[in-house]
Amino acid sequence: MNSYPGNLFVVAAPSGAGKSSLVKALMELDSRVQPSVSHTTRRPRGQEKHGREYFFVSEAEFDELVQAQAFIEWAHVHGRRYGTSRKAIEDRMNQGADVILEIDFQGALQIRQVFSNAVLIFILPPSWEELRSRLDNRGEDSPEVIDLRLKNAAEEMSHAPEFDYVIINELFERALFDLKAVVHAQRLKFAAQRRARADVFDALHITT
Numbered sequence: 001m002n003s004y005p006g007n008l009f010v011v012a013a014p015s016g017a018g019k020s021s022l023v024k025a026l027m028e029l030d031s032r033v034q035p036s037v038s039h040t041t042r043r044p045r046g047q048e049k050h051g052r053e054y055f056f057v058s059e060a061e062f063d064e065l066v067q068a069q070a071f072i073e074w075a076h077v078h079g080r081r082y083g084t085s086r087k088a089i090e091d092r093m094n095q096g097a098d099v100i101l102e103i104d105f106q107g108a109l110q111i112r113q114v115f116s117n118a119v120l121i122f123i124l125p126p127s128w129e130e131l132r133s134r135l136d137n138r139g140e141d142s143p144e145v146i147d148l149r150l151k152n153a154a155e156e157m158s159h160a161p162e163f164d165y166v167i168i169n170e171l172f173e174r175a176l177f178d179l180k181a182v183v184h185a186q187r188l189k190f191a192a193q194r195r196a197r198a199d200v201f202d203a204l205h206i207t208t
Helices: 019-029 059-067 086-094 105-114 128-138 143-157 172-188 190-196 198-203
Strands: 008-012 033-035 038-040 054-056 071-077 080-085 098-102 119-124 165-168
Touching: 008 019, 008 105, 008 172, 019 033, 019 098, 019 172, 059 071, 059 080, 071 086, 071 105, 080 086, 080 105, 086 098, 098 105, 105 119, 119 172, 128 143, 165 172, 172 190, 190 198
Parallel strands: 008 098, 008 119, 033 098, 038 054, 119 165
Antiparallel strands: 038 080, 071 080
């Protein structure tokens, strides 16, 4: 059982479901929720910056981090590799922050094995048609890459039953409300409150 004062939220979704937009909006509304920046071998997109959205590294650099066992999890996604630093997560949770991760389902399930209190959240699109439309409208990928992402989405979404919460991103504001509700509810669970406010429980002589 992990005893960090902060919580760990892990958000997964197929490409185009709106995961990144929802997490960004949540962090703008709730300063207690902080990101853990992952490493990736893919190239930056748009206005992404090294150290903000991701740590962009070469294949050789990624190999060195794997060999040093710096990652709590890493996986191949759409032909690229992504990894999450265990130390970065632990440091922030020890400071009382609620850490939120945006990763694929493989990484989410691996993290659950290490951080038993992790809260797993899966974001679904309302339909296949809407998912394809969102991928097309992004204007970032070739038709071949979009077809690959849609093919991968079927496998990814089949793992939704293994997550604690599922949010359908049909209307953005509604999905954001649902995400905020999950975060707030987790903070009010007995174990989470006991970790975060140990002083109150001790003063009231409440033990687990």
